[in-house]
Each structure stands twice: as C-alpha cells, then as structure tokens.
Amino acid sequence: MPDRLQQAITVLQTRFGSAAPRPAAPPCPARPSGVAEIDALTGIGGWPVGRLSLLAGQKGSGKRTIAQQSVAAASREGAVAYVDFPSRLDPEFLQRGGTRLDHLLVVRPKSLKDGMTSVRVLARAGVDLICIDLPRTRSAGLDAELPHLLHRAAEADCTLLLIHDAEPDDAIRYYASLILAFQRNTWVFRRDGDLEGLLVDATVVKNRLAPPGVKRRLLIPYPIP
Amino acid sequence: MICCVRTPHPSLVAAWLKAPTLRGRSLVIGGLAHERASVTTASAEARGQGVVEGMGLNQAQQFTPDAIFQPVDEEATARVRQFLLSTLHHFTPDVAAAEDPGCAFLKLDRLALRWPDRSALLAAISRAIDAVIRVTPTIGVASSIFVSKLAADHATVGVPVIVEPEKTCAYLSRYPIDVLPLDDDLREYLELLGLRTIGRLQTISRHAFRRQFGQKALDIYDLAHGNDRRRLRPFRPPVRIEASEPLEPPVDNTEALQFIARALAERVSASLLAQGLGTRVVRITLIQESAPPLPIEVRFAYPMTTAGELFDGIRPRLLRASIVAPLERITMRAGRLEAAYVRQPGLLIRRDGFKESIADAVARLQEEYGPSLVQRAEVQADAAPLADHRVLWKPA
Numbered sequence: 001m002p003d004r005l006q007q008a009i010t011v012l013q014t015r016f017g018s019a020a021p022r023p024a025a026p027p028c029p030a031r032p033s034g035v036a037e038i039d040a041l042t043g044i045g046g047w048p049v050g051r052l053s054l055l056a057g058q059k060g061s062g063k064r065t066i067a068q069q070s071v072a073a074a075s076r077e078g079a080v081a082y083v084d085f086p087s088r089l090d091p092e093f094l095q096r097g098g099t100r101l102d103h104l105l106v107v108r109p110k111s112l113k114d115g116m117t118s119v120r121v122l123a124r125a126g127v128d129l130i131c132i133d134l135p136r137t138r139s140a141g142l143d144a145e146l147p148h149l150l151h152r153a154a155e156a157d158c159t160l161l162l163i164h165d166a167e168p169d170d171a172i173r174y175y176a177s178l179i180l181a182f183q184r185n186t187w188v189f190r191r192d193g194d195l196e197g198l199l200v201d202a203t204v205v206k207n208r209l210a211p212p213g214v215k216r217r218l219l220i221p222y223p224i225p
Numbered sequence: 226m227i228c229c230v231r232t233p234h235p236s237l238v239a240a241w242l243k244a245p246t247l248r249g250r251s252l253v254i255g256g257l258a259h260e261r262a263s264v265t266t267a268s269a270e271a272r273g274q275g276v277v278e279g280m281g282l283n284q285a286q287q288f289t290p291d292a293i294f295q296p297v298d299e300e301a302t303a304r305v306r307q308f309l310l311s312t313l314h315h316f317t318p319d320v321a322a323a324e325d326p327g328c329a330f331l332k333l334d335r336l337a338l339r340w341p342d343r344s345a346l347l348a349a350i351s352r353a354i355d356a357v358i359r360v361t362p363t364i365g366v367a368s369s370i371f372v373s374k375l376a377a378d379h380a381t382v383g384v385p386v387i388v389e390p391e392k393t394c395a396y397l398s399r400y401p402i403d404v405l406p407l408d409d410d411l412r413e414y415l416e417l418l419g420l421r422t423i424g425r426l427q428t429i430s431r432h433a434f435r436r437q438f439g440q441k442a443l444d445i446y447d448l449a450h451g452n453d454r455r456r457l458r459p460f461r462p463p464v465r466i467e468a469s470e471p472l473e474p475p476v477d478n479t480e481a482l483q484f485i486a487r488a489l490a491e492r493v494s495a496s497l498l499a500q501g502l503g504t505r506v507v508r509i510t511l512i513q514e515s516a517p518p519l520p521i522e523v524r525f526a527y528p529m530t531t532a533g534e535l536f537d538g539i540r541p542r543l544l545r546a547s548i549v550a551p552l553e554r555i556t557m558r559a560g561r562l563e564a565a566y567v568r569q570p571g572l573l574i575r576r577d578g579f580k581e582s583i584a585d586a587v588a589r590l591q592e593e594y595g596p597s598l599v600q601r602a603e604v605q606a607d608a609a610p611l612a613d614h615r616v617l618w619k620p621a
Contacts (some may be wrong), residue, residue: 125586161579
C-alpha cells in the first residue's frame with residue numbers, strides 16, 4: 001500500500017474510528033463459532049483468535065447456548081476449557097450438542113483470581129478456546145486481570161469467550177474486541193403447537209475487526225440441539 | 226573381555242516382582258487374552274507349551290489355555306531395566322545396554338586389580354542382580370559382544386560360560402549358522418552350499434567368502450570368527466540432585482525454615498548449574514519430630530536453575546504447609562531434570578522457546594489450588610436421570 005494512502009487511512013481512522021475504510025481481507029484469524037449466523041455476524045467468519053469476545057445479554061437470551069455450541073465446535077478440533085464461575089455447567093447438555101468431553105477441561109474456581117490464573121496457564125499450555133462464564137455479581141479485580149489475560153491469549157493464539165449476564169463493566173467493554181449483545185425476542189411455535197425454538201436478536205455492539213452495528217435474528221432450536 | 230549378563234525379559238521380571246506367586250506358572254506378557262495384540266514375552270513354562278514372542282495372543286491362548294495373560298507395565302519394565310544397569314554400574318562404569326532388553330554388557334578389563342579372581346566377580350555380579358530384581362542371571366564372558374551374548378544365551382544359572390580369546394573359533398564352530406545375524410538370502414545361499422555350521426563356514430578363506438558373497442557379507446564372516454567390531458555404548462545412570470540438612474535443635478518457626486530452605490535451594494541450584502540442568506519439580510520432605518514426614522512438591526512450568534527461581538516457587542508452599550511438630554530434617558530433591566539450555570531460544574523466537582503441555586499445566590494448577598479446580602466430566606448414560614447420578618466429575 002502506498003504511504004500516502006496509508007496516511008489517509010490513518011487520518012480517517014483517527015477521525016471516524018471503526019467506520020473508516022479497512023482492508024477487505026480479515027485482519028485477524030477466526031475460529032468458527034459453530035453457528036453460521038454468528039460467523040456471518042462477526043464479519044470475520046467466527047470468533048477472533050487471540051482476542052476477547054464478549055457475549056452479553058439478560059438471562060435466557062441464548063448467549064450461553066451459543067457459547068456452548070462454540071465450545072462444542074472447538075472441542076472437535078482440540079482442547080477447550082470452560083471456566084464455570086457459577087458452577088452450573090451441564091456436561092450432558094454439552095455432550096448432546098456435540099462436545100467431545102474428553103477434550104473439555106472444566107475449571108471451577110473459588111475466586112476470580114484463581115479463575116484468571118487458570119485461564120492464563122491453560123492458554124499458555126495450548127488450549128484453543130476458553131469460555132469464561134462470569135458470575136452475575138460484580139467481579140472486583142477483573143479490570144486488573146484482563147490485560148495480563150489478553151496478553152497471554154494473544155501470545156498463545158487462544159480464543160477467549162466471556163459470558164456475562166449483567167451489564168458489562170467498562171473494563172470488559174474496553175478490552176473486548178467483539179461484543180455481541182443478545183436479546184430474547186419470542187418463542188416460535190410450529191403449526192401443530194409444538195415449540196420450535198427461541199427467536200433471539202443478536203447485535204454487534206462493538207467490533208474492532210469489522211464494521212459494528214450489524215443485527216441479525218437467529219433461531220435457537222428447541223429442544224437443543 | 227566382555228561380560229554379557231542375561232536375565233528374562235524385564236516385563237516378565239516386573240510381573241514377578243509385582244506378584245511373586247506368578248513364578249513357576251505359565252505367564253504371557255503382551256496383553257489380555259482377548260486383545261488383538263502379540264506376545265511380548267512369556268515365561269519358560271509358557272514357552273514349553275509352544276508360545277513364542279510375536280505370536281498373536283489368541284493363538285497363544287490356544288497353546289496355553291491355563292496361562293495368565295498380562296499387559297506390559299511399561300513403567301515397571303523400564304524400572305527393572307534401570308535397576309539392572311544401575312547395579313552393574315556399581316561394578317564398573319563400562320556398562321552398556323543391549324538391544325535385547327534383558328541383556329547388558331560390561332567390560333571386565335579395568336576390574337582385574339579390584340577383582341583378580343574372575344569367578345568371584347561373576348558370582349558377585351550374579352548375587353547383586355539377584356538382590357535387586359530377584360532373578361539370577363546367566364553370564365557369558367568372551368572377547369567380543371557377539372560371542373559373550375551367545376555364551377550367556379547358552380549358559381545355565383550359576384554356571385557362567387567363559388570363552389577365552391584363543392578358544393573363540395573353537396567355541397563358535399559347534400553352533401549352527403542360525404546364531405549369526407543372517408538375512409534370508411545369505412542363509413539360503415549358505416545352506417545350498419552345505420554350510421550349516423559356523424565351523425564349516427570358518428574353513429572358507431576370507432578372500433573366497435568375499436568373492437562369493439560380496440563385501441557386505443564380510444561382517445558375518447568376521448562374526449563367525451569371533452571378531453565383532455561393534456563398540457559398547459556406555460550407560461549413564463540417572464543424575465540425582467538432592468540436598469539435605471539436619472535441624473538441631475528442631476525448628477518450629479517458619480522464618481528459620483525459610484532461611485534453611487533458601488540455603489538448600491542454593492546448594493541444589495549449584496549442582497544444577499554445574500551440570501547445565503534445570504528442574505521442573507522440586508520435592509521437599511519435612512521430617513517432623515513426632516509426626517509423619519510431610520512431603521511437599523513444587524512444580525515449575527519451565528526448567529528452573531537459579532536459587533532465586535527455585536525459592537520463589539518453594540516459599541509459598543512452605544508457608545502454607547501444615548506443620549504440626551518441630552522439624553528435625555529438611556530434604557530437597559530436584560526431579561524431572563532437563564537441559565537448562567532450552568531457555569535460550571526464548572531470546573530469538575516468540576513465547577520463550579518452549580511450551581508447557583496441557584497435562585503439566587493442569588497438574589500445576591491442581592497442586593496450587595486443589596484437585597477440584599480443573600475437572601473433567603463424564604456422562605453416564607445408563608444412570609438415573611438425575612444430574613448427580615448421570616454426571617461424574619473427576620479431577621483432570
């Protein structure tokens with residue numbers, strides 16, 4: 001790229017942020033999420049590798065199901081870890097969703113510090129994807145842990161998914177490269193009255209790798225999967 | 226002179242050490258009878274019934290229906306082999322492992338002063354091995370590896386076969402050519418020419434043999450005359466780096482304990498540095514005055530060498546240790562030794578040159594935060610449909 005063009009792009013990026021022109025090729029490798037709609041929504045074909053992606057939304061909005069489908073997809077290719085702060089992970093549900101349980105490590109930390117240390121160590125050891133299910137209560141000290149965590153994830157090419165039921169802190173919003181907000185829309189029924197699934201609105205609130213603001217409605221089929 | 230010490234296959238010895246009642250019984254090692262695998266080794270009783278190495282386990286079971294089938298315990302087998310070599314290493318550093326796992330060689334040349342009576346030396350070797358692995362070896366002594374191994378193969382327990390150098394040709398001449406490492410073509414040619422014993426082969430001149438069978442076959446010709454050019458590759462015993470300190474009077478405060486631990490870390494570090502090694506596990510044993518010893522294990526993600534690095538890992542574990550009585554002795558041992566130079570590539574490439582395995586990382590986390598931190602889940606499909614029954618959580 002010529003220097004003058006690069007300078008112009010830098011000026012536009014400074015002025016317009018992520019709305020500025022960007023290269024057509026994905027700037028960052030992506031790991032498929034296991035859900036085609038989410039891959040399309042992120043703009044790069046999946047979750048960014050070596051970065052943090054946040055799945056936000058109220059309880060029952062489908063974000064945990066989407067994250068667990070991503071865990072299932074990643075477990076078929078390598079080692080994955082699930083950091084289960086609320087201790088409510090259902091391995092049977094994961095197995096039904098196609099997760100290879102022999103590739104899955106479940107971390108059940110007693111404190112945020114233990115959990116984040118575990119994530120750092122496992123990321124460094126070569127775990128491909130780590131899904132962190134944060135507690136609903138405000139996580140004190142998370143803002144101090146996140147920079148170390150991201151540094152390690154970037155170094156080890158580990159994909160980090162963060163699930164947060166409550167409104168995310170400023171620190172999480174700042175460090176996340178991708179924020180997907182989920183909102184429950186409505187239950188969908190078949191003509192015979194049987195439940196078909198839950199309709200969910202997913203919005204890209206923040207995206208450092210592709211244009212943000214994209215919305216998509218997706219159906220989480222019931223029973224799952 | 227080279228001495229060949231021959232014991233049964235180490236996996237067989239390991240099985241006997243684990244269960245002495247198996248001695249004298251028909252035992253087949255390689256797997257369970259129904260498995261699709263082959264026989265690694267078998268006891269003399271099973272061999273007597275027709276079982277040979279490499280035979281399928283199903284076939285072996287047909288030969289010996291009453292035999293006990295066991296899988297190979299790799300760890301115990303390696304330990305037996307290590308015991309055998311280490312025991313011989315006490316006699317002389319010129320010890321070598323053979324390709325045959327039950328065999329080891331040692332050079333006797335440097336032992337003439339210490340052991341002027343060779344038969345006493347061979348009896349001492351036999352006794353030492355019997356004391357360690359509970360098996361009396363057969364021993365052959367000759368001027369070369371090949372002849373000594375052949376002598377050991379044909380010796381009986383307690384009666385070593387000694388082949389003096391000048392009698393080597395005469396000793397070999399009685400054996401069939403099958404004892405030589407022949408390929409199929411050469412064996413066929415020799416048999417066509419009516420050369421069925423080494424003695425007949427020795428009657429041919431070297432020049433004529435080379436003209437008939439080529440340059441490569443000369444190695445066989447030399448072996449038939451007892452000339453084996455192979456050299457022993459010396460066995461090096463595992464390095465053990467340990468430092469220990471008696472505490473007199475017994476210590477009952479953590480400040481003093483830390484001070485002593487730091488001094489021991491420096492001693493261990495000096496040994497590591499001297500050998501260019503790093504350790505990934507430090508095992509500390511705290512001997513308490515009126516309570517059982519307290520073992521502490523500290524794992525490191527990378528091979529550590531310096532005292533500072535070692536002590537940084539050790540200190541928090543010492544402070545958390547539940548010491549219930551004054552300490553009489555502290556011992557520190559470096560385990561999982563690796564070459565320290567592996568840290569150097571970090572200067573050149575991304576991530577500091579090497580990676581901790583996931584298993585190591587999980588072990589380190591569990592050691593630090595308890596076994597319940599990292600778990601694996603197993604779903605039992607046939608259990609009752611209750612979460613507690615269907616999902617089995619196990620430490621990873």
